[in-house]
Amino acid sequence: MNMSTQRRVSMITLAAVILLLPGCSSLTPASTEPTSTPQAQATPEAEGTASPAPDPTPTAAAPTTAPSDLSFEAGSALAEGDWDMGWGDAFASDPTFSVLSPDGGDGYYSYTDLTTQCELYFFQGSVTDMDRSQNDRVISDDFLATMLLGTVDGATREDVTAHAYDDSVFQHPGPGTAATRTIWGTSEGGGSWLHSTRMFGALGAGVYVGINCPAGQDAQGELNKLIEQYIRLIVAPM
Numbered sequence: 542m543n544m545s546t547q548r549r550v551s552m553i554t555l556a557a558v559i560l561l562l563p564g565c566s567s568l569t570p571a572s573t574e575p576t577s578t579p580q581a582q583a584t585p586e587a588e589g590t591a592s593p594a595p596d597p598t599p600t601a602a603a604p605t606t607a608p609s610d611l612s613f614e615a616g617s618a619l620a621e622g623d624w625d626m627g628w629g630d631a632f633a634s635d636p637t638f639s640v641l642s643p644d645g646g647d648g649y650y651s652y653t654d655l656t657t658q659c660e661l662y663f664f665q666g667s668v669t670d671m672d673r674s675q676n677d678r679v680i681s682d683d684f685l686a687t688m689l690l691g692t693v694d695g696a697t698r699e700d701v702t703a704h705a706y707d708d709s710v711f712q713h714p715g716p717g718t719a720a721t722r723t724i725w726g727t728s729e730g731g732g733s734w735l736h737s738t739r740m741f742g743a744l745g746a747g748v749y750v751g752i753n754c755p756a757g758q759d760a761q762g763e764l765n766k767l768i769e770q771y772i773r774l775i776v777a778p779m
Contacts, residue, residue: 567693567726567728568693568696568700568703568704568724568726605778607619607624607712607717607776608717609712609717609718610717610718611717611718611720611774611776612720613676613677613678613681613720614676614677616677616741616742616743616744617676617677617742617743618743619741619743619744619776620743621743621745622779623778623779624744624776624777624778624779625776625777625778625779626665626741626744626746626747626748626774626775626776626777627665627666627748627774627775628663628665628748628750628772628773628774628775629713629772629773629774629775630663630771630772630773631770631771631772632652635771636655637654637656638652638653638654638655638661639652639655640652641653641660641661647666648664648665648666649663649664650663654763657754657755657758657763658754658755658758659752659753659754659755659758659760659763660752660753660754661750661751661752661763661767662749662750662751662752663748663749663750663751664747664748664749665746665747665749666746667744667745667746668684668740668745668746668747669745671683671684671740671742671745671747672742673742673743673745674742675742676742677720677739677740677742678720678722680740680742680747681721681722681738681739681740681747682698682701682702682705682722683698683740684738684740684747684749685701685722685724685736685738686698686700688736688738688749688751689701689724692726692728692734692736693726701724704724704726705722705723705724706722706723706724707720707721707722708720708721708722708723708737708764709721709768710739710768710772710773710774711768711773711774712773712774712775712776713773713774713775715773719739719774719776720739721737721738721739722737722738722739723735723737723738723764725760725761730755730756731756731757732753732754732755732756732758733754733759733760733761734751734752734753734754734760735750735751735752735760735761735763735764736749736750736751737749737750737751737752737764738750739774748774750764750767750772752764
């Protein structure tokens with residue numbers, strides 16, 4: 542499975558590198574249990590003998606798994622420097638997918654689904670210019686707006702607000718899901734495209750998948766297949 546490392550890019554750079562989707566398109570609508578230790582028994586042998594220092598107050602162990610329901614609100618529980626996240630996928634072992642471009646260490650990679658000829662574009666890693674004061678839903682929509690500019694001429698942030706919808710992917714290891722935001726549409730010639738992402742403001746990082754399908758194939762159906770059978774979001778302690 543692929544797993545992210547510390548790759549830092551801007552949204553604009555990401556859009557320029559990943560976006561090979563066609564233009565002239567249209568939009569379609571953990572918690573831990575506290576532990577305790579016995580108090581130290583101090584019995585001074587003589588007057589003036591100092592008592593031993595008490596045992597330090599125990600602290601709760603750091604969580605070893607991400608929240609099973611990684612909603613947009615739950616993402617704030619992930620502290621930067623403690624967690625890493627990225628895609629896990631099963632494409633390398635499946636002959637019905639071929640590598641379109643390998644991950645060269647910058648977080649971008651892509652495949653072609655040979656059964657549909659849909660092209661699948663992935664990113665995983667840090668994003669430098671997200672507004673981390675906003676919640677994960679807003680940041681994810683801001684990211685979609687940047688990507689949409691390369692797909693739909695004249696697209697605006699308001700287009701994302703009007704057409705994007707809440708979605709989710711499964712976590713690995715399960716059970717668990719993570720909320721995502723997705724937007725899709727059609728292109729000239731009858732093709733379809735899709736952008737789906739989850740940005741984590743607390744981590745300054747996120748994941749993205751873009752899909753470009755030829756005429757007769759449905760980008761939404763392709764994403765559903767990927768989510769059910771091939772891709773998982775891995776959020777793990779560093």
